[in-house]
Amino acid sequence: MEKIKVNVALSGLNNIDNPGPGIPVIRGLKESKILDVRVIGLSYENLEPGIYMHDLVDKTYKVPYPSDGFEPFLDRIRYIHEQENIQVLIPNFDSELFTVMKSEKILQDMGIRTFLPTLKQFEERHKSNLPEYGEKYGVKVPYSETITSLSDWRRIESKFEYPVVVKGKFYDAHIAYDRDQVSIFFNKIAAKWGLPIVIQEFVRGTEVNVVALGDGKGNTIGAVPMRKTYITDKGKGWGGITLQDQTMMDLTQKIISQTQWRGGMELELIRTSKNELFMIEINPRLPAWVYLAVAAGQNLPEALVLLALGKELKPFSQYEVGKMFIRYSYDMICDMKEFEEFSTRGEV
Amino acid sequence: MLKIKSTIAISDSGFVFDAGTGDSFSLNNTGLEIVRLIKEGKDFPEIIQKVSEKYEVDEESFERYYYDFVATLNQLNLIEKDGED
Incomplete structure (x- = not known):
C-alpha cells in the first residue's frame, strides 16, 4: 500500500533535560507504515536540539513566542505555509495551544488542519478549575x-x-x-x-500517568498507562514502564467520553496506598514520553495526524505491558554554519 | 490461603515484575521456589514438606523464615489483600 504523503509542522524540538514532546512525536510519525511525513520543525530558540536533528526534522523555522500575540505568529505560519504547504499543525506546548486554538478557523481557511481540544475543553481542565472539573465529571481531585x-x-x-x-x-x-x-x-x-x-x-501516593487520544466524539482511540521509574531533580520522568491497570483505563475512558475530548492528552494521577486514584492534572497534548506508547504498540502521533486529516480510525485495543523507556543525553556535534544560518535567517 | 497478585509475573531467573505498579524485584533461588509453591496454591504444611524433602532445615527455623518472607511479600504489595494463610 502506498503511504499517504503529508507535511506536518510541529513545535517542541527542545529535546533537553525537560524535554518538549516534539522529537518523540516525530519519531512516531517517521515510523508510520501509513504516512510518509515531511517534518517541518517550529522552534523558538536557536539551540533547540531538534533543529539540528536532520534525520528526524526535514526543515526548521524560527517562530515568535505565543506571548508576542496572534498576528506575529500567524504571519510567520503564513510564510512557512507558502514555502512548505503545511497540511497538519501539531502544537506541542501548553503555552501555545490557546493561540493555535483561537486561530483554528484562520488556519483551516489556509488549508492547515489541527486536531486540538475545543476552547471549552481546554479552559475547564485548567489547574485552577480542577475542583469544579472533578465535581462535574465525578473524578477525585485534590x-x-x-x-x-x-x-x-x-x-x-x-x-x-x-x-x-x-x-x-x-x-x-x-x-x-x-x-x-x-x-x-x-x-x-x-x-x-x-x-x-x-x-x-498534597496527596500522598505514587504518581502514575496515562497518555491518551480522544476522537472528539467521546471515543478513546488509544490510551497507555505508565509509571515513572526514574525522576530527575526537575521532577521529570527519565525512565518509565507501561502498566496493566484497568482502573486507570476506565478513568481515562470516562473522562474522554464525558468531555468528548478531541486530541492528545496526558492524565497525571496519584494512586494512594488505599488504591484510590486522584487526578492532579490534565495536560491537553501528547506528553514527551509518548514514544513509549508507540513502542508499546499504539502509534498515537500517527493516529492524531490521521484524525486531523479526517480519517475514521478504529480504536487501539491493546498495548504491551512492561515496556520501558530510559532517556539518555547525547552530545550532538553540529555545524557552526547551520547555527549561523538559523540565528540570522531563521530557517535551516 | 495466600495468593500472589494476579498482575505478578515471575521469570526463571527470579525476576519478579508487578504489571500493576511497575515495580520489580529479584529473588534468590530459595525465595523463587517458595513463591512458586505459593503461586501453585500450596499451603504452609505442603510447602514445609516440599522444602524439608530438599533441604536440611528444622521445622521451627523454617516456619520463622517463612513468615518473615511472607511479611516481606506483603509489605512489597505482592500478595492479594484478601489472601490469608
Whole structure:
C-alpha cells in the first residue's frame, strides 16, 4: 500500500533535560507504515536540539513566542505555509495551544488542519478549575485554590494542611512544608511563568500517568498507562514502564467520553496506598514520553495526524505491558554554519 | 490461603515484575521456589514438606523464615489483600 504523503509542522524540538514532546512525536510519525511525513520543525530558540536533528526534522523555522500575540505568529505560519504547504499543525506546548486554538478557523481557511481540544475543553481542565472539573465529571481531585498574592495565601491558609503543592498555571510544581516555602516557591514560579499560582492539597501516593487520544466524539482511540521509574531533580520522568491497570483505563475512558475530548492528552494521577486514584492534572497534548506508547504498540502521533486529516480510525485495543523507556543525553556535534544560518535567517 | 497478585509475573531467573505498579524485584533461588509453591496454591504444611524433602532445615527455623518472607511479600504489595494463610 502506498503511504499517504503529508507535511506536518510541529513545535517542541527542545529535546533537553525537560524535554518538549516534539522529537518523540516525530519519531512516531517517521515510523508510520501509513504516512510518509515531511517534518517541518517550529522552534523558538536557536539551540533547540531538534533543529539540528536532520534525520528526524526535514526543515526548521524560527517562530515568535505565543506571548508576542496572534498576528506575529500567524504571519510567520503564513510564510512557512507558502514555502512548505503545511497540511497538519501539531502544537506541542501548553503555552501555545490557546493561540493555535483561537486561530483554528484562520488556519483551516489556509488549508492547515489541527486536531486540538475545543476552547471549552481546554479552559475547564485548567489547574485552577480542577475542583469544579472533578465535581462535574465525578473524578477525585485534590482540593485546590488559586492565588495571585501571598496575602491571598494567608487568607486561605487555614483551609489547607502542610505540605501543600505550589503550582504554576502552565508549568512547575513544588512541595512546600511551611509558609516560608510557599512564599519562596510563589515568587520563583510567579517570576518565571506569571500569575496566578495554584495551591493544591498534597496527596500522598505514587504518581502514575496515562497518555491518551480522544476522537472528539467521546471515543478513546488509544490510551497507555505508565509509571515513572526514574525522576530527575526537575521532577521529570527519565525512565518509565507501561502498566496493566484497568482502573486507570476506565478513568481515562470516562473522562474522554464525558468531555468528548478531541486530541492528545496526558492524565497525571496519584494512586494512594488505599488504591484510590486522584487526578492532579490534565495536560491537553501528547506528553514527551509518548514514544513509549508507540513502542508499546499504539502509534498515537500517527493516529492524531490521521484524525486531523479526517480519517475514521478504529480504536487501539491493546498495548504491551512492561515496556520501558530510559532517556539518555547525547552530545550532538553540529555545524557552526547551520547555527549561523538559523540565528540570522531563521530557517535551516 | 495466600495468593500472589494476579498482575505478578515471575521469570526463571527470579525476576519478579508487578504489571500493576511497575515495580520489580529479584529473588534468590530459595525465595523463587517458595513463591512458586505459593503461586501453585500450596499451603504452609505442603510447602514445609516440599522444602524439608530438599533441604536440611528444622521445622521451627523454617516456619520463622517463612513468615518473615511472607511479611516481606506483603509489605512489597505482592500478595492479594484478601489472601490469608
